[in-house]
Amino acid sequence: MPRTLSQAAWRWLCGLLLVSLITPPLLADDSGTLRYPRRADGDEFRSIYALAQLQLALDKAGSALRLEPSHYSMEQERALVNLEQNDRLDVAWSMTSHEREQRLLPVRIPLDKGLFGWRIALLSKDRVQLLKDVRNLEDLRQFSAGQGHDWPDSEILRGHDLPVRVSSSYGSLFRMLQAQRFDYFPRSVIEIWDELEHPRAKQLVVDPHVLLHYPTAMYFFFSPKRPELAETVRLGMEKALADGSFERLFQQHFATSLQRAQLTQRQVIELRNPLLPSATPLQRHELWFTPAAPAL
Template sequence: MRSLRQTLAALLLAAVSSTAAANITIVHPEPRAGSALDLYAIDLIEFLAEKSGESVTLQAFQGQIGSQSRKVEMLKQGRLTVDWLGADRTLESELLPIRYPVFRGLLGHRLFITNQATEPKLAQISDQAGLNSLTMIQGQGWADVKVLQSAGFRVREISSFENIFKGVDTGRADLFPRALIEPFSELAERPQYTNLLVDPHLMLIYRFPMFLFVSPQNPEVATMLNDAFAAAYQDGSFIEFFENAPLVKETFEKANIGERTFIRVDNPHLSNETQAIDDTFWLDIESR
C-alpha cells in the first residue's frame, strides 16, 4: 500500500504536470530593426493565443540568429517555436505550416526599394521584359529567390539584412523587392541611406503567402494556431484585426496602388495544398 508521503508526492507531481501542460511557451525571433511586418506577426500570434483560450507566454529568442536558413534549422531543432516566412514546398515539408495567409497574400505584392539613379529607368518600364536588365537583391535562403529566378530575373543573395540596403544604396544592386507592407517603415528607420527611395511606378505581383511556421517539435502549438485561425475567420475577428492593423492602414495610405503598373509573374514553387487555398483568404488588391 502506498504511504501517505508517496501519495502526496504523486498528487503534487500531477498538479505540477497539469500546470506545465496548461502553459505554452512560444519562442519567436526578435523583430528586425524597422520591421513593422515583424511586429504585426508577433501581434498576430498574441491575438491567436488569446483566441485559443490557452495560457500562452510569448518569448523572443535571446541571441544571434542570422539568415533565414539558420532560422529554419533552429525551428527544426525546436530552439524556435514559430516564425513567419514566405511559403514554398520545401519549407512546408520540413516544418508545420499554418495555411492561413498572414497578410492575405500581400507578401506577393512587391514594391521596389531602389536608388536615385535607377528610379527614372523604372518610370519607363511597363512589362516584365523591362525589368530583366536590372539586378535584384534578396536575403539568403528567402523563398522569393526561387520565384524571382523562375521568372527570369537576375537575383543576388546576401545573408545580412542590413547589407541589402547598403548594396542598393551604393549601386551594387538596382532593386530590393519588398512586400507592399514592408518598405516604408524600413526606410523610415534608416535615414542614413539618403540615396534610397520606394519606387512609385511599379508593383510586381505573384501568388505568395506568408505563413506562420511551427517547429515539428511543437505539434500542439500548430494545432492551437490552426484552430484559433479558423475560429477568427469564422467570427470575422481576423479580418477586423487585419484591417485595423496600423501597418495595413499606413500601407494603403502610402502605396498609391491605383497609380502603379502591375507586372504579374507565376510562382511554381507552392505546394498543391497552398495552391488550393480558397480565394476567400486572399485579398483582391485591385478592389482596394
Template structure:
C-alpha cells in the same frame, strides 16, 4: 476490510481532479528586435487568444540567416514559431499553419527600394522581359529568390539584408523589392544612412506568395492551437480588422496606391496546392466593415 480499503483508495484516486495542462510557452523567433505592438506579434497573440489553451508569448531575437533560424526551430524541443513565406522546402522541413498572416495582401505585392537614376529607368518598364536588364537583391534563403530567378531575373543574395541599401548606393545592385506593408518601414529604417534611397512610385510586382506561421514538425499541440485560433479569428472578422486598424498598413494602402501602379505578374512554378488553397480560402474582403464577421 482489505476490500473496503481498496475501494476507498480507488474512489479517492478517481475523485482527484485531472492535472492542469502545462501552459504553452511560445517563442516567436525573429532576426531583429520586435515590439509587442508589432503586427506579427499581435497576429500570433490574437490566434492564441482564440483557442482554449493557456499560453504565454516571448520574443526571441537571433541575428542569424533564415536557414539558420529554420534549423533552430526544427531542432529545438522548445515551442518556437517563425513566420516565413511559402516555399516548398519550408513546407517540407517545418509544419506550416495554412492561414495567410496578411490574407494575401502585402507579401505577394512587391514595391521597389532603389535610387533615383534607376527609378527613371523603371518608368520604361512594361513587361517582365523589361525587368531583365536590372539587378535585384534579396536576403539569403528568402522565398522571393527562387521566384525571381525562375522568372529569369538576376538576383544577388547577401547574408545580411541590412547591407542591401548600401549595395544599391554603391551600384552593386539596383532594386530591392519589399512587401507592400514592409516598404514604408524599410524606407524609414534605411534612409537616414542612405538619403538618396527612394521608393519607386510606378511599378508593383505581383505573385502568389503568402506568409505563414511555422512550427517544428511533430509539434501538433502548438500547431493545432495556432491553427484553431487563426481560423476562428478569420471567420469572426478579427484577423482582417487587425490589418485594417493597423496604422502602418492603412497608411500604406493610402500612400502606395497598389491598384494604380503598372502591375508586372511574376510567374511562380513551385507553389504548393496547400498555399494556393489557403490564399483562395482565407482572402481579404475590401467591403467588410470593422466588427463584421466573414461568412463561410
C-alpha cells in the same frame, strides 16, 4: 518610429522584450511560453504585426501560452533550422515553399493575406525614374534585383530570367542598393513603408511605377514534433477570421500602407511561383487580398 505603428503596439512589444531580459529561455511545454525568433536590434518593428496576429490566435484559442523572443537574434534560415530541430524556438513565420512545408508544419492561413507576393521596389534616391519605362518582363530584365540568399523570392525571380544579386544579411541589402551593386530591391507593399523610415534607408525612395505580383503566403510554421502548438494557433486564427478580428487587425496595421502604394495605378508584372505548394488554400477567397477589394 514608423508612422503606421501605434504607441500601444510599441508599448506591447517593449513589454515582450523586457520579459525576455529577465526570464531565461525555456521550452514551451515546461514554461508556458511560445518562443519566436528575436529580430536584430533596430528591426523589431518587422515582427509587430505577426506577433499581434499570433497573440490574437492564442487568445481566441483560450491558450495561456506567453510569447517570448529567442535569447539571440536570428536571420531567417537560422530560425527555420532551429525550429525544425525543435531547438530554442517554437514558432516562426515565413513565406511558404515546397521545401519549407516538407521540413516544417505550416498553419495554412496567410497572415499577410498574400501581400508578400505584391512587391514594389526600393531605389536609390537619384534613380527614382529607373523603372519608368518598364512594361513587361523583358524590360525588367535590364535591371538587377537584390534579395536574401535563402529567400524563396530569389528563386522565383531567377526562374523568370531576372538578374538577382544576393546577400546573407538583410541589413546589408540596403547598403548594397545605395552602392548600386544592384538596381532595385523588391519589397512587400506591407513592409516597404516601415523600412523606408529606418535610418539605413535615408538615401532610398519607393519606385512609383511598377508592381510585381506572384502568388505566395506567409504562414506561421511549427516543428513537426509539436503539432499541438500548430493546431492551437490554427483554431485561434480560424476563430479570428470568423468573428472579423483578424481582418480588423490587418487593416489597423496596413490600410494606410496599401493606400500609399496606389496599386491600381501601377504597371503590374505577373510572375509564376513554382515554389507554391499545391495545398495552398487559394480557393478560400476570404484569405487573400486583391487590389480591387472594397474593404481598403
